[in-house]
Amino acid sequence: PFDVLIVGGGPAGAAAAIYAARKGIRTGVVAERFGGQVLDTLAIENFVSVKETEGPEFANALEEHVKTYEVDVMDVQRAEALIPGEKLIAVRLANGAVLKSKTIVLATGARWREINVPGEREYRNHGVAYCPHCDGPLFKGKRVSVIGGGNSGVEAAIDLAGIVSHVTLLEFGAELRADAVLQRKLHSLPNVTVITQAQTTEITGDGKKVNGISYTDRTSGESKHVELEGVFVQIGLVPNTEWLKGTVQLSRHGEIEIDARGQTSVPGVFAAGDVTTVPFKQIVIAVGEGAKASLSAFDHLIRSSVD
Numbered sequence: 001p002f003d004v005l006i007v008g009g010g011p012a013g014a015a016a017a018i019y020a021a022r023k024g025i026r027t028g029v030v031a032e033r034f035g036g037q038v039l040d041t042l043a044i045e046n047f048v049s050v051k052e053t054e055g056p057e058f059a060n061a062l063e064e065h066v067k068t069y070e071v072d073v074m075d076v077q078r079a080e081a082l083i084p085g086e087k088l089i090a091v092r093l094a095n096g097a098v099l100k101s102k103t104i105v106l107a108t109g110a111r112w113r114e115i116n117v118p119g120e121r122e123y124r125n126h127g128v129a130y131c132p133h134c135d136g137p138l139f140k141g142k143r144v145s146v147i148g149g150g151n152s153g154v155e156a157a158i159d160l161a162g163i164v165s166h167v168t169l170l171e172f173g174a175e176l177r178a179d180a181v182l183q184r185k186l187h188s189l190p191n192v193t194v195i196t197q198a199q200t201t202e203i204t205g206d207g208k209k210v211n212g213i214s215y216t217d218r219t220s221g222e223s224k225h226v227e228l229e230g231v232f233v234q235i236g237l238v239p240n241t242e243w244l245k246g247t248v249q250l251s252r253h254g255e256i257e258i259d260a261r262g263q264t265s266v267p268g269v270f271a272a273g274d275v276t277t278v279p280f281k282q283i284v285i286a287v288g289e290g291a292k293a294s295l296s297a298f299d300h301l302i303r304s305s306v307d
């Protein structure tokens, strides 16, 4: 069996693997896609100490670093079930194999919920963005739209309003769903237009990049079009925890509940990164959380076993 088995090969999983391996303990990583969300990222300009890099390059560097240690990397493998046990915890893979370990670090990350309209996939990274902290500065002085009037959409609009020339916030419902304090701040900004009852129908472009957004006014049924250079889709981040329902405690958003040490509700099972309740989903945060979860797993090992 492994001492630490990490599920997920994004920044959190990679950091957990390096920290575990450096303790000289048996370490394994199972990942559906080593690199994680970073593989879908173009420019990364906020990983502290790296001025600028690209997603795939960063993912390669993660893998290179992990591979300098004795880590059993099982890439292109999907975990399907977590089975807690007395001494060993098991992880069942989609291919039927069952891996056993004394401790587990869950780092299966999250995915942005897509709006699923024409133009979204086509112009992803060419005007369509999901992370204002990451991509906001790319739209300096330009016009953007934010789709979604929940907390993340309104926070994004407030954040972007300080960088871009104008923000159009589109909300499907009759009212914004964000906290009142955020709504007050939003309405105080001169360069933000809020449109409710707006059903986004298409993100338009010139074949290379975004040039506008179309929506239907749900009260009048009229079609409208706004010219702009960027669209931020903010309708939710979905944690990859479907396979964990009924084993570890999840928040109402489906995120794994962790304490300050990364411990989950199941002894010996730790979690890190975007899949958890940790606030702010960023690479630099996921890396720190992965290191922390791994150190907690090591601490658990030295306290619990004599063999």
Ligand code: FAD
Pocket: 007, 008, 009, 010, 011, 012, 013, 030, 031, 032, 033, 034, 035, 036, 037, 038, 040, 041, 042, 043, 044, 045, 046, 047, 077, 078, 079, 080, 107, 108, 109, 110, 111, 112, 130, 131, 134, 135, 240, 243, 272, 273, 274, 275, 281, 282, 283, 284, 286
């Ligand atoms: P992830 O990166 O999501 O990795 C999860 C890992 O788990 C993957 O290897 C996945 O294949 C694996 N996995 C999932 N389910 C299973 C399963 N059942 N079995 C086995 N393996 C599984 N952050 C920044 O700091 N700066 C940026 O510029 C930036 N830009 C971004 C741009 C885009 C387009 C996106 C989508 C995100 C961006 N982010 C950025 C956010 C950043 O990518 C995430 O915060 C970070 O990747 C989270 O790391 P993680 O390891 O927690 O999860």
